[in-house]
Amino acid sequence: MPAKRATLATIAAAAGVSVATVSKVLNGRSDVAPATRSLVLSALRQHDYVPPPPRRAEATGTVELQFDADLNAYSSEIIQGAVRAGGELGVSVVISIRKGCERTSKWARELVATGRRALVAVTSELTADQLAALAEAGLPLVVIDPLNLPRTRVTSVGSTNFAGGLAATQHLLSLGHRRIAYLGGPATAACNQARLHGYRAAMEAEGAVVRQEYIQHRRFRYGDGVAAGECFLTLPEPPTAVFAGCDETAFGVMEAARARGLRVPEDLSVVGFDDTQIARMASPPLTTVRQPLREMGGVALRRALRLAAGERIDSHHIELATELVVRGSTAPVADR
Structure with missing residues (x-):
């Protein structure tokens, strides 16, 4: 006999909340x-x-999920969440890569002409002209982890980046580290700024010195992690720990340490951010801040569809909770 399908009431009872609260989370x-x-x-x-199966009116059209750089482990998690949500709602999700300079007024009109109901842009930097082009074309937009904060109010989805940066740094401080470096993404990225503020807040609360040479802003890419790691580790007084703003750059730092004959975590502790699948496969497994990337992809797609349906969005920004996951890449500071 097939298992009975869970209902909103089932979920509400399991979580100890009201059905209305479950509905709010789903939407x-x-x-x-x-x-x-x-x-x-x-x-x-x-x-x-x-x-339950979507209403007939919902099961039409497609949503564009657009990235501005090559796909990686972070992208994969976002895609899985968005595609799953699209399947539940009977909406197709089209994945594309479009550089910022390619986003012209023609680009916006083409999206509408090809049947797109909405656009979800991931870690993108959008100009005022591009936002105006989307508005003129009547195409709703939701941004995941925007790289800039445009003056125009934009609907966006992210995570509790400040809390994540705070937790990552507090973890390293609890292990006795005081020479802690921060390797972030682009300096203007909203998520990067929040993680940096969390790092600074933890350091200052502990009375640990934030050295300017211990802070670097690069892209969220493996090669940038290697280059930054080399810079950190060739300093006259190198850090004993590095908090990297994403898993991919954390792996780059680990490679830079390995190339210099240093061991992780015995000689250098490393913390990442994201908790992608490869964090668990690394050697050693990566201590990292988990952001619910699949949920972020699903929430962004649902909000985009609500905008496309003409619904009013009560908040233009939503943050999902982060969580520190301690694995094998961090250890108490070695005596030096």
């Missing part, structure tokens, strides 16, 4: 506390919740 509403949202998401996964 990407912002008026849910991070801890409550985490409980609901856990219950949804545990019960393998599948929403």
Whole structure:
């Protein structure tokens, strides 16, 4: 006999919340506390919740999920979340890569002409002209982890980056590290700024010195992690730990350490950010800040569809909770 499909009431009972709260989480509403949202998401996964079939009016059109750089492990997690949500709603998701300079007014019109109902842009830097082109074309936009903060109000989805940066740095401080470096992404990226502020807040609260030479801003790419790691490790007084703004750059730092004959974590502790699948496969497995990337992809797609349906969005920015995951790439500071 087939298992009975979980309902909203099932999920609400498992999470100890109301059915209305579960509905808010599924629809990407912002008026849910991070801890409550985490409980609901856990219950949804545990019960393998599948929403009822979409109404006929919802099951048409496509949503463009657009990246501005080559896909990586971070992208894969976002894609899986968005595609799953699209499947639940009967909406196709088209994946594309489009550099910033290619986003012209013609680009916006082409998206509409090819049947796109909405656009979800990931880690993108959007200009005022590009936003105006989308608005003129009548194409709703949701941005995941925007690289800039345009003056125009843009609907966006992210995570609690400040809390994540704070937790990562506090973890290293608890292990006795005081010479802690921060390797972030582009300096203007909103997510990078929040993680940096979290790092600074933890350091200052502990009375640890934030050295200017211990802070670098690069791209969220492996090669940048290697280059930054080389810079850190050739300093007269190199750091004993590095907090990297993404898993990919954390792996680059680990490679830079290996190339210099240093061991992770015995000689250098490394913390990443994202908790992509490869974080668990690394040697040693990576201590990292988990952001719910799949949920972020799903929430962004649902919000984009709500905008396309003409619904009012009560909050233009939503943040999902982060969580520190301690694995084998961090250890107490060695005596030096």
